[in-house]
Amino acid sequence: xxxxxxxxxYWCASCGGCEESLVDLAERLLTLFExxxxxxxxxxxxxxxxxxxxxxxxxxxVTFINGGIRLKExxxxxxxxxxxxxxxxxxxxxxxxxxIPGLAxxxxxxxxLERKYLEVPTIDNPKEFLPAKKTVxxxxxxxxxxxxxxxxxxxxxxxxxxxxxxxYYIPGCxxxxxxxxxxxxxxxxxxxxxxxxxLGALWKSLCDECPLNETKPEKLLVKEFRRVDRTTPEPxxxxxxxxxxxxxxVTRGGCKALCIKSNMPCTGCFGILEGVVDYGGKAISYIGSxxxxxxxxxxxxxxxxxxxxxxxxxxxxxxxxxxxxxxxxGLEFPKLIxxxxxx
Amino acid sequence: xxxxEPKIIxxxxxxxxxxxxxxAGTSRLSYPPNVRVIRVMCSGRVDPQFVLEAxxxxxxxxxxxxxxxxxxxxxxxxxYKAYRRFExxxxxxxxxxxEKERFRLEWISAAEASKWVQVVNEMVSxxxxxxxxxxxxxxx
Ligand code: SF4
Ligand code: SF4
Ligand code: FES
Numbered sequence: 470x471x472x473x474x475x476x477x478x479y480w481c482a483s484c485g486g487c488e489e490s491l492v493d494l495a496e497r498l499l500t501l502f503e504x505x506x507x508x509x510x511x512x513x514x515x516x517x518x519x520x521x522x523x524x525x526x527x528x529x530x531v532t533f534i535n536g537g538i539r540l541k542e543x544x545x546x547x548x549x550x551x552x553x554x555x556x557x558x559x560x561x562x563x564x565x566x567x568x569i570p571g572l573a574x575x576x577x578x579x580x581x582l583e584r585k586y587l588e589v590p591t592i593d594n595p596k597e598f599l600p601a602k603k604t605v606x607x608x609x610x611x612x613x614x615x616x617x618x619x620x621x622x623x624x625x626x627x628x629x630x631x632x633x634x635x636x637y638y639i640p641g642c643x644x645x646x647x648x649x650x651x652x653x654x655x656x657x658x659x660x661x662x663x664x665x666x667x668l669g670a671l672w673k674s675l676c677d678e679c680p681l682n683e684t685k686p687e688k689l690l691v692k693e694f695r696r697v698d699r700t701t702p703e704p705x706x707x708x709x710x711x712x713x714x715x716x717x718x719v720t721r722g723g724c725k726a727l728c729i730k731s732n733m734p735c736t737g738c739f740g741i742l743e744g745v746v747d748y749g750g751k752a753i754s755y756i757g758s759x760x761x762x763x764x765x766x767x768x769x770x771x772x773x774x775x776x777x778x779x780x781x782x783x784x785x786x787x788x789x790x791x792x793x794x795x796x797x798x799g800l801e802f803p804k805l806i807x808x809x810x811x812x
Numbered sequence: 813x814x815x816x817e818p819k820i821i822x823x824x825x826x827x828x829x830x831x832x833x834x835x836a837g838t839s840r841l842s843y844p845p846n847v848r849v850i851r852v853m854c855s856g857r858v859d860p861q862f863v864l865e866a867x868x869x870x871x872x873x874x875x876x877x878x879x880x881x882x883x884x885x886x887x888x889x890x891x892y893k894a895y896r897r898f899e900x901x902x903x904x905x906x907x908x909x910x911e912k913e914r915f916r917l918e919w920i921s922a923a924e925a926s927k928w929v930q931v932v933n934e935m936v937s938x939x940x941x942x943x944x945x946x947x948x949x950x951x952x
Contacts (some may be wrong), residue, residue, distance in 0.1 A: 780903050
């Protein structure tokens, strides 16, 4: 019997949803395990970095990497895996374009650490400890000392393809089981698409596969923008035509309009269409087109935009680190990360 | 920053501002040479992506200029769209830390060569004051 193709799976800055989506393959997992050999998968199996280092170069058939690159460790691991793999796939929105953790690119590392370790209402940190490169924990009762070394955070989050060459992309936050399964068949088959292709999804926008597309008027104009946390959308009517910001027009199709079928506008997790260089910029283009006021109605326009408190979060929810600007300009170098802290 | 020369990208509508820039030349008006003018058929043709790309690739300032509303746009509502996009793009640029002086939308008719000169003068002096835009970090 021919050797089974080797598969690896690695996680970077992610929430766990992409790993979950692997489990969501359900019965199909059994077929997967029959056809491939998994050589590395920290979420589920106990392999170490050394195990990957021992593998010959190019010996892994496909490595799936989910999450964005936010730590030195991520950078090291993806470079190692790139060397060991024939094909590297950016799996999910964070790996492909930065995803939700990428929205932190609007803040300095210091601001992020302060927020996370000192300010959020759910944190209980009376001594105001912050993570340091090295943490020493002493337990005087038993006369023992432990040392923990943490990897360093990088100043901003980057999508995988800004760090290593990426062969293919699988979109979604997370990718749906069908999308992943279709992509797997393509990857393990003999007919590989051109490098850089997005696997398992459509070429056209979400609107194209949306069941509400028929109700979208030819000339779509709205007087106000609405929010789902304030108003429930009418069912069976194009959400954008009702004033809810639906990212369908600029988002890649392929999810089978999951959110729309639950009466929620699309937030854009299938990401960027072919030919678009800045997802948010493209979104501004159509959002500006549908607002039904003339430049003489400055006040009305301002009020309409004021209804949405966080426009960046709406139009760049999954793609900020892959945008033209990538992060806030002039982010300063972190000062809060200390060499050592003693607990 | 005595010798900082700001770079300004201008997207100028063919029917009005581009003609005003020509007129400024034939009338021998002088203005700072910091502008790079790109002719477009209408201010409504200016995709916000162009502006973002200009800033990312080293522009210190961007001007989008078109025909006066309400009725001068040759494509009826191109300038309406330009204005509404500009209002949103302005907010986005602010979130990215790009100062408001760096991005202007102006209505300049074919006859308003002196307005063109004034806009360029103002922007150049604003940009000299706030300095160069540095959109890249070392990790980029
Ligand atoms: S805008 Fe949204 S709701 Fe309307 S057709 Fe497109 S995807 Fe469907
Ligand atoms: S509707 Fe939009 S946000 Fe929802 S799953 Fe599909 S692409 Fe993602
Ligand atoms: S033709 Fe000049 S702005 Fe439309």
